[in-house]
Amino acid sequence: MINSIKQEQARKSQELQSQLSQCNNALENSEELLEFATRSLDIKEPEEFSKAARQIKDRVTMASAFRLSLKPKVSDSMTHLMVDFSQERQILQTLKFLPVPKAPEIDPVECLVADNSVTVAWRMPEEDNKIDHFILEYRKTNFDGLPRVKDERCWEIIDNIKGTEYTLSGLKFDSKYMNFRVRACNRAVAGEYSDPVTLETKALNFSLDNSSSHLNLRVEDTCVEWDPTGGKGQESKIKGKENKGRSGTPSPKRTSIGSRPPAVRGSRDRFTGESYTVLGDTAIESGQHYWEVKAQKDCKSYSVGVAYKTLGKFDQLGKTNTSWCIHVNNWLQNTFAAKHNNKVKALDVTVPERIGVFCDFDGGQLSFYDANSKQLLYSFKTKFTQPVLPGFMVWCGGLSLNTGMQVPSAVRTLQKSENGMTGSASSLNNITQ
Numbered sequence: 001m002i003n004s005i006k007q008e009q010a011r012k013s014q015e016l017q018s019q020l021s022q023c024n025n026a027l028e029n030s031e032e033l034l035e036f037a038t039r040s041l042d043i044k045e046p047e048e049f050s051k052a053a054r055q056i057k058d059r060v061t062m063a064s065a066f067r068l069s070l071k072p073k074v075s076d077s078m079t080h081l082m083v084d085f086s087q088e089r090q091i092l093q094t095l096k097f098l099p100v101p102k103a104p105e106i107d108p109v110e111c112l113v114a115d116n117s118v119t120v121a122w123r124m125p126e127e128d129n130k131i132d133h134f135i136l137e138y139r140k141t142n143f144d145g146l147p148r149v150k151d152e153r154c155w156e157i158i159d160n161i162k163g164t165e166y167t168l169s170g171l172k173f174d175s176k177y178m179n180f181r182v183r184a185c186n187r188a189v190a191g192e193y194s195d196p197v198t199l200e201t202k203a204l205n206f207s208l209d210n211s212s213s214h215l216n217l218r219v220e221d222t223c224v225e226w227d228p229t230g231g232k233g234q235e236s237k238i239k240g241k242e243n244k245g246r247s248g249t250p251s252p253k254r255t256s257i258g259s260r261p262p263a264v265r266g267s268r269d270r271f272t273g274e275s276y277t278v279l280g281d282t283a284i285e286s287g288q289h290y291w292e293v294k295a296q297k298d299c300k301s302y303s304v305g306v307a308y309k310t311l312g313k314f315d316q317l318g319k320t321n322t323s324w325c326i327h328v329n330n331w332l333q334n335t336f337a338a339k340h341n342n343k344v345k346a347l348d349v350t351v352p353e354r355i356g357v358f359c360d361f362d363g364g365q366l367s368f369y370d371a372n373s374k375q376l377l378y379s380f381k382t383k384f385t386q387p388v389l390p391g392f393m394v395w396c397g398g399l400s401l402n403t404g405m406q407v408p409s410a411v412r413t414l415q416k417s418e419n420g421m422t423g424s425a426s427s428l429n430n431i432t433q
Contacts, residue, residue, distance in 0.1 A: 040056060055169065097188075098188040099186065101124075105123055105194055106121070106181070106197045110165070113199055117169040117171065118178060120168075134162075135158070136166050136180065139154065144412070172403045175201065175203065178198070181195070181199050205403050208279075213279075214270065214278065222401040223398065224395050224401075226398060270313065274314075275313065275315055277315075277391060279389040279391050283387040287361060288360045290405050291390065291394070292355065293357065294399065296399070300330050301330065303328070303392065304326060304357060305339075307324075308323070311323055320342070323340070324338075324366050325391065326347070354372060355370070361431060364381060
């Protein structure tokens with residue numbers, strides 16, 4: 001409409017300007033004709049006077065054209081210059097505007113947190129058949145209750161949700177809670193956000209404790225790799241420096257391989273000898289917890305389990321009464337076994353691609369699963385008398401760790417049905433290595 005007004009204004013202005021120019025020309029021509037007639041009255045010669053008279057007659061004959069050009073094209077009401085908006089007015093009068101959608105209501109009872117997935121369900125306070133889609137926003141937090149402005153993460157957005165529920169899957173639960181809010185949208189506008197809802201997403205998060213690892217292991221937060229040059233090469237350098245020194249005090253510049261910082265004094269001693277072990281940095285003192293481990297394809301030997309903090313620096317997982325594990329050996333011959341207190345139970349199952357570890361501290365149970373199929377591999381029954389730490393041994397290869405996981409629903413179901421199983425730590429006491 002604005003463009004139409006501007007175009008019409010320009011056209012009308014040009015038309016008036018053209019009419020004004022024509023009127024000016026007509027007046028100038030009329031004035032010139034009068035002057036010519038006045039001069040003709042002074043002509044004495046008959047022939048010249050007759051010639052001038054014919055010219056005056058011809059020009060007067062054309063005077064009617066001047067009169068036509070001077071006729072105004074506008075009326076007193078200026079209707080000629082008005083823009084016709086009758087069509088636009090009719091269109092505006094038939095428009096029906098969509099109302100702004102009301103805020104949805106998230107139903108916490110219908111929301112589900114399981115298997116590292118969150119299903120959020122909501123409803124509209126009243127039926128609205130003009131809703132086109134919904135927008136769900138979420139963010140992780142360690143605070144219960146309503147979202148806080150300070151020190152909060154940014155909202156993650158999921159757009160164009162057609163239904164009234166949505167499932168976020170494959171999440172890493174590295175925070176205790178998650179905030180959720182949702183808004184409805186029609187084809188014109190988005191409505192207000194719903195009241196935010198906070199759902200608990202707590203799970204066991206831990207990293208590998210670099211200060212507890214063997215020198216032959218290269219450790220990152222969730223990865224450990226065997227490094228054959230780390231121990232002997234480093235130890236020979238250290239011994240050489242110590243022998244050259246005047247005292248038996250280790251050099252303060254002693255560091256481990258790679259970018260790994262030295263062990264912090266006051267923490268437990270680093271594993272040494274043939275105990276190629278690293279522990280987790282978070283102790284389990286209660287509750288049920290789950291994590292998964294994946295070995296590299298060329299890994300020759302590795303163990304996965306738990307151990308007390310008192311595990312000695314020369315101790316290997318499963319060879320003491322303070323550690324429990326399953327051990328995979330791909331060197332010379334392939335073996336798969338459960339180990340505890342230097343006793344071994346061979347496992348007649350295929351080694352899975354990923355191993356799931358379930359630790360029920362209060363129930364005194366440590367179980368191992370095929371992480372993909374959730375098939376039970378082995379289960380220890382015991383009574384934990386101290387906090388336990390996740391433990392890992394690796395030789396010629398590497399392991400990657402996946403934490404921040406809830407206990408899978410399939411594992412919970414299996415635990416209920418397998419509580420009466422015969423495979424337990426007591427069965428290992430009668431089996432020699």
